[in-house]
Amino acid sequence: MRIILDTDPGVDDALAIMYLAAQEDAEIVAVGSVHGNVPAPVGALNALRVLELVGLTPPVTVGAARPLAQPLQTAEFVHGDDGLGGHAGPPPTGSVAPGSAAEQLVRLARAHPGELTLLALGPLTNIALAVILEPELPSLLRSVVIMGGAVNVPGNITPYADANFFHDPEAADLVFDSGFPDLTLVGLDATEQARVNGEWLAALNSVDSPRARFASRLLDHYGQFYSHMFGEVTCTLHDPLAAAIMLDQNLASYREIPLGVELTGTHTRGQVVSDRRMISSDDHIPATAGAGRVPVKVAEKVDVPRFLDQMFKSLQG
Numbered sequence: 563m564r565i566i567l568d569t570d571p572g573v574d575d576a577l578a579i580m581y582l583a584a585q586e587d588a589e590i591v592a593v594g595s596v597h598g599n600v601p602a603p604v605g606a607l608n609a610l611r612v613l614e615l616v617g618l619t620p621p622v623t624v625g626a627a628r629p630l631a632q633p634l635q636t637a638e639f640v641h642g643d644d645g646l647g648g649h650a651g652p653p654p655t656g657s658v659a660p661g662s663a664a665e666q667l668v669r670l671a672r673a674h675p676g677e678l679t680l681l682a683l684g685p686l687t688n689i690a691l692a693v694i695l696e697p698e699l700p701s702l703l704r705s706v707v708i709m710g711g712a713v714n715v716p717g718n719i720t721p722y723a724d725a726n727f728f729h730d731p732e733a734a735d736l737v738f739d740s741g742f743p744d745l746t747l748v749g750l751d752a753t754e755q756a757r758v759n760g761e762w763l764a765a766l767n768s769v770d771s772p773r774a775r776f777a778s779r780l781l782d783h784y785g786q787f788y789s790h791m792f793g794e795v796t797c798t799l800h801d802p803l804a805a806a807i808m809l810d811q812n813l814a815s816y817r818e819i820p821l822g823v824e825l826t827g828t829h830t831r832g833q834v835v836s837d838r839r840m841i842s843s844d845d846h847i848p849a850t851a852g853a854g855r856v857p858v859k860v861a862e863k864v865d866v867p868r869f870l871d872q873m874f875k876s877l878q879g
């Protein structure tokens with residue numbers, strides 16, 4: 563699979579890159595950073611750092627500096643001041659490529675129609691900008707997998723929204739409205755199942771390889787945040803699960819439903835909304851929440867043991 567990665571590294575974004583690097587059937591063609599966990603320029607340098615650690619050299623462009631319609635907010639309180647739990651280390655050897663992440667996405671999609679899969683692991687600002695630049699983007703991509711949203715479960719950064727959609731609700735709603743024909747949403751419904759425990763972390767800690775040592779350091783910081791929240795040694799692998807589901811859709815079950823994003827709620831801005839009533843236009847009930855949009859495949863039940871096994875193996879090398 564040939565992949566364009568859009569990301570805000572971010573601890574779990576970094577782990578997703580490491581996961582992908584270990585998969586024979588995954589080729590990261592290009593990377594774009596986006597504001598989110600850290601500012602977009604910081605995220606681009608972190609992406610370069612992690613790619614260099616795993617021996618990959620795709621072009622990395624800097625993406626949107628801020629959301630479409632609200633001020634920039636970042637999440638260093640989860641991911642550390644440098645976005646990598648304080649373990650970013652020295653600057654990368656390589657430098658960022660020219661142009662923006664949205665321009666890069668449009669250029670590559672036009673050059674390779676129907677070939678590329680987009681994996682979006684941060685706020686969807688770059689994807690929304692790319693659709694504005696090229697409205698045919700949905701038909702130029704092979705498929706799209708998004709980590710974001712909470713459909714039938716509580717949010718994380720607010721009671722209703724996950725961090726990626728909270729950081730740019732307008733962009734997320736625009737993407738759902740764009741008609742991507744093969745769009746999979748790996749939201750908190752799925753990723754909250756993808757938690758590692760103290761035993762898993764201890765086993766990784768005992769593996770003596772550069773990748774495992776780096777991953778252990780990242781998870782140590784990230785785990786402190788989650789362990790404090792959940793009252794047990796644990797952390798949640800949101801972005802790696804989205805990467806894994808992109809490569810192997812059998813890792814989860816799905817519900818197909820059109821989606822929207824709440825843009826005006828005082829408490830619910832950024833919440834995923836859907837109309838699950840069994841109504842048709844003949845019922846003369848006003849349609850709402852995503853009506854008329856192309857359905858999204860929402861990941862639900864995850865094969866957690868298989869995913870965690872794959873994840874562990876990918877960090878061993």
Ligand code: BDR
Nearest residue numbers: 572574683724725726800
């Ligand atoms: C998402 O938000 C970010 O903090 C993570 O990197 C992940 O992409 C989870 O809500």
Ligand code: CA
Nearest residue numbers: 572575683684
């Ligand atoms: Ca992310």
